[in-house]
Amino acid sequence: DGGITQSPKYLFRKEGQNVTLSCEQNLNHDAMYWYRQDPGQGLRLIYYSQIVNDFQKGDIAEGYSVSREKKESFPLTVTSAQKNPTAFYLCASRPGGGAGNEQFFGPGTRLTVL
Amino acid sequence: DAKTTQPPSMDCAEGRAANLPCNHSTISGNEYVYWYRQIHSQGPQYIIHGLKNNETNEMASLIITEDRKSSTLILPHATLRDTAVYYCIVRGYNNNDMRFGAGTRLTVKP
Numbered sequence: 001d002g003g004i005t006q007s008p009k010y011l012f013r014k015e016g017q018n019v020t021l022s023c024e025q026n027l028n029h030d031a032m033y034w035y036r037q038d039p040g041q042g043l044r045l046i047y048y049s050q051i052v053n054d055f056q057k058g059d060i061a062e063g064y065s066v067s068r069e070k071k072e073s074f075p076l077t078v079t080s081a082q083k084n085p086t087a088f089y090l091c092a093s094r095p096g097g098g099a100g101n102e103q104f105f106g107p108g109t110r111l112t113v114l
Numbered sequence: 115d116a117k118t119t120q121p122p123s124m125d126c127a128e129g130r131a132a133n134l135p136c137n138h139s140t141i142s143g144n145e146y147v148y149w150y151r152q153i154h155s156q157g158p159q160y161i162i163h164g165l166k167n168n169e170t171n172e173m174a175s176l177i178i179t180e181d182r183k184s185s186t187l188i189l190p191h192a193t194l195r196d197t198a199v200y201y202c203i204v205r206g207y208n209n210n211d212m213r214f215g216a217g218t219r220l221t222v223k224p
Contacts, residue, residue, distance in 0.1 A: 004157075033212065042201065043158070043214035058211065090157050092212070102148070103212050105157030 003027065004106035006091050011111045013085075021076045021109050023091035030096025032074035033103070036060060037088040049074055050096060078111065085113045118202045123219040126196075132189040134218050136202030139183040145206045147178060149187045151198040152217070158201065161187065192222045 004025045013019045023032065031050050035043040035058075045058030049068040063082025068074055074093075078085045091106040119137040126132040138147065146165050150158040162169055162176045164185075169176045175188040189196055201217040 035214070042199075042216040045211060045213055048211055056211070059213070088155070092157070094212075102160040102163065103150075104160070108155070108157050110155075 006106040016080045023074045025093045029093035031094045033092040034076045035090040120218045126192045132192040134187040137184045138204045148203040150201045153198045197222045
């Protein structure tokens with residue numbers, strides 16, 4: 001099956017700990033994205049990457065970091081600097097080039113910081 | 115990217131057409147209109163997109179006004195499983211980011 005995998009579905013961490021969320025895709029897509037969603041709210045863009053070894057900040061990048069060492073992987077690290085990390089995190093990917101390509105989403109990881 | 119405005123919520127009777135509006139009055143010539151939906155606690159699902167012409171696929175129809183300042187997503191025969199938050203997004207041809215607003219919460223009622 002082709003698609004986007006995010007693991008785990010639920011993640012719990014203690015306050016002050018860094019945590020890395022996994023996102024893997026086997027769709028051969030160039031672009032990958034990370035969004036955060038709070039209860040009852042829309043999605044907010046954290047980071048995105050158009051090609052390997054390159055990424056750009058979205059609207060709420062503070063307290064987060066990413067890497068794009070491989071085309072199929074785009075892990076997100078939630079650092080201790082993120083003031084309110086408890087949220088639903090969604091990863092997405094899209095074929096590169098042009099605005100006519102749709103974006104595909106993973107199932108999401110729900111992070112709870114205790 | 116142009117911003118979009120959607121009503122926060124709408125209801126629709128099961129079996130009837132659901133018409134979801136979106137205003138994007140600052141849209142520019144090379145920006146596409148996308149629609150996604152999100153069922154509770156899942157990742158958003160792509161529905162349809164268009165540039166100028168009306169579009170139809172197996173899920174929905176997209177009607178874009180001639181001046182392109184607004185659009186309507188039509189679900190022709192809504193079912194209970196269509197209950198979700200629907201997002202209208204405008205994105206430029208050369209832009210690789212995709213920004214979501216608050217969307218419209220559609221509730222399909224029996």
